[in-house]
Amino acid sequence: MSAVEKLEALLERVQRNRAAPRTAAKAAPTTPKRAPSPLELAVEKELSSPPAAAPSPRRSSRPASPPRQTPQPRAARHAPLSEAPKTTPSIPVSLAEPPGPVPLEVPPRQSSGRNVAQIVTQAEPAVPLTFGALMDRTLALRPAPGGD
Amino acid sequence: MAQPTFDPTGFYEFDLQGGHVRTRGGARVMVLSESVVGPLVALAAQNEDLTAIRKLGQLIGQHVLDAFPQGAGPQAPEPIAAHAAAALAVFGWGQLTLSRWGDALVAQLDELPTLDDEHWAAAALLGGMFSVIADRPVACVPADATHFVMVDPSIAQEVWSWSRTGATLAHIVERLQRGES
Numbered sequence: 001m002s003a004v005e006k007l008e009a010l011l012e013r014v015q016r017n018r019a020a021p022r023t024a025a026k027a028a029p030t031t032p033k034r035a036p037s038p039l040e041l042a043v044e045k046e047l048s049s050p051p052a053a054a055p056s057p058r059r060s061s062r063p064a065s066p067p068r069q070t071p072q073p074r075a076a077r078h079a080p081l082s083e084a085p086k087t088t089p090s091i092p093v094s095l096a097e098p099p100g101p102v103p104l105e106v107p108p109r110q111s112s113g114r115n116v117a118q119i120v121t122q123a124e125p126a127v128p129l130t131f132g133a134l135m136d137r138t139l140a141l142r143p144a145p146g147g148d
Numbered sequence: 149m150a151q152p153t154f155d156p157t158g159f160y161e162f163d164l165q166g167g168h169v170r171t172r173g174g175a176r177v178m179v180l181s182e183s184v185v186g187p188l189v190a191l192a193a194q195n196e197d198l199t200a201i202r203k204l205g206q207l208i209g210q211h212v213l214d215a216f217p218q219g220a221g222p223q224a225p226e227p228i229a230a231h232a233a234a235a236l237a238v239f240g241w242g243q244l245t246l247s248r249w250g251d252a253l254v255a256q257l258d259e260l261p262t263l264d265d266e267h268w269a270a271a272a273l274l275g276g277m278f279s280v281i282a283d284r285p286v287a288c289v290p291a292d293a294t295h296f297v298m299v300d301p302s303i304a305q306e307v308w309s310w311s312r313t314g315a316t317l318a319h320i321v322e323r324l325q326r327g328e329s
Contacts, residue, residue, distance in 0.1 A: 132221025138253035
């Protein structure tokens with residue numbers, strides 16, 4: 001295909017895009033969108049000025065085909081790639097290694113030598129007692145009144 | 149200050165020529181077989197006369213007290229319990245551990261052959277020993293075959309009646325409350 005033929009094909013495509021209604025563009029879901037090439041952009045610019053070339057027989061008989069891209073405002077179509085439509089900004093993910101599990105500082109358990117019954121029956125907090133104090137307490141015990 | 153530890157080395161002195169066996173404190177002892185002591189103790193318990201057993205307990209308690217010139221009262225319970233256990237073991241009267249059940253002090257004596265059905269012999273031995281150590285009268289009431297609750301002698305009979313009617317150690321302790329000494 002010669003360069004002239006390529007140019008004519010482009011001209012024909014651009015004219016079709018400009019003339020096609022918006023509803024036709026929405027009915028073509030399978031055609032992937034693509035950014036206009038620099039050549040297409042140049043043709044578009046050329047068409048915006050008074051036409052210089054006569055239309056070729058091929059352009060009038062060719063049926064309208066689904067446009068390759070949705071007609072958009074000129075400003076958006078010529079928007080540089082750096083200003084491409086932004087997606088929803090994602091939450092920045094820290095690249096730092098997430099903190100690992102913090103080891104719980106479990107205080108060392110001190111065995112008191114007592115079983116569960118001893119622990120649950122003791123109403124006072126554990127206080128170191130002397131042997132004499134322990135004897136005082138056990139010898140002070142009396143039968144509870146009314147208990148049997 | 150380091151707590152004194154019980155040293156069983158040389159606790160017994162054997163005089164083969166004289167036919168004596170003495171303890172470190174100089175008291176003479178006789179080595180008896182379990183099969184001989186058992187019936188003697190059972191007979192004493194049957195007659196409700198356990199004075200000799202209690203006196204043996206007092207002798208053992210004195211051995212414990214000799215290691216603490218300041219007395220046992222100001223000491224922490226652990227070294228007292230350790231000495232008492234070692235002294236009982238040296239005399240062949242089982243393995244002793246002390247524990248607290250609320251305010252009640254409970255002595256557990258394991259590895260002791262059954263000398264009498266009611267466990268009075270062990271109770272008398274422990275009572276004599278702790279009376280000397282605590283420097284006041286102490287009664288050790290059998291709660292079961294191995295556990296003995298330390299109480300004032302004035303309530304020993306009542307606590308003993310609870311045990312005989314099937315009350316467990318936990319029930320016995322639960323029935324006791326702190327009162328006026």
